[in-house]
Amino acid sequence: MSATGAVRADAVADGTDLVEAYFERGWTDGLPVVPPTRARIDIMVEALGGDPAFLECKVPPRWGSLTREVLAINLVMAGCRPDYAPVVRAALLALTQTAFNLNGVQATTHMAAPLVIVNGPIAQRIGMNAGHNCFGSGNRANATIGRAIRLVLLNVGGGTPGDLDKATLGHPGKYSYCIAENESASPFAPYHVDKGFAAEDSTVFAIAAEPPHSVTNHVANDARGVLDSIVSAMSTIAHNNAVSSGHCAVVLGIEHARTIAGSGWKRADIRHYLWDRARNRFGDLAFEHRYGRIHNRNLPAWYGRDLESRVPVVPSPDNIHLFVAGGEAGRFSAFIPGWGHMSNPVLRGIDGAAPVSGPVCVDGACQL
């Protein structure tokens, strides 16, 4: 007996080009989808624990109901293997936590897209790429997990460009924006362990984010030198953190991470140094008041507003989310600005994993 059947299925004539049929209905991210069959949907529902009518969450701004069957359909369309399903589900449960404000992320004129970073053993088990070109193309797990998330945001969430998605420009991560932390090559504790999960647990971290900004440094052989380049990338008035505060991410390349670790610095040292040094002059943010007096209510009340005040890029070192990723070769890192105070990143255990210590977490998800 089929596990599915609740979802409406239109009968079309044998010989119909199904890829074109999905395009015609607008049920795509602009790329050809894998046409779901009953058999493939059933396998995917089983991978999600059966019970096809089980409601996982509702997805704004359309607030469509994401049942396991609907999720399974989108997973098949994206090209996922069944063992990717728990990662996609955890990511969508993280994105639909109130703190993330997916309604705003989907609808904003800003280019933000949810970035998902996977930690723990599941990343290696399903073959995710945490190494060379991890933000780029070429790996099925990274590509299709991110794509499945996007298809759900489009199909169930109604984030259709120009309709409920009002992004002025968008960015390429709106096709797929998903990597794993390179735990095996990192000299530091994994991100999720830093946040209170056990190393053998697997998690998804989600942040509404701009694209990665490359940070090059082929000169410095100590922590301060490498980090000063990241400080430079952070200290501009153009990204959204500068004017809207909130959270951001920093991804250290392997060579940079090893250089920093060689100076004896730990994760907390890195985050505190970046927070302390990355600053904008308030006068630059206010354009010297030449377009009218600017206070900027979206920056914390405690920031100085004198023209010469040096204001932080994010309000606290804890608002800098630090990961290590990339290939063995290359002295590059990345700064990834967030959307702003309007969205809070979420860290969530996969398949019910809960933190053993650390921040306040409810129902397996932590508001960061």
Add this chain to the structure above:
Amino acid sequence: MTLELFDPRGVVEAEARALARRPAALAGLRLGVLDNTKWNANRLLRGATAKLRATHGFAAVTYYRKESFSKIAAPELVDEIAAANDVVLTAIGD
């Protein structure tokens, strides 16, 4: 022999609600102004309020602020606005 197309959108379960009746005139009513905290919302709303006030003569004008332009207003704030006002003016100002 036929093929099947599966709808990937999920069902929307929503209740349709009618809009509030429009008042015939504004004179003597209590006006609430809801600032969503966007960059220029304050400026836009204060200008619009001044013009409306000069034309219609409200009984009272009360200014409110949302915590975040991107999030819905807190339910307590909505209740407070509904209880203390007859009409509400809001806008975004990017």
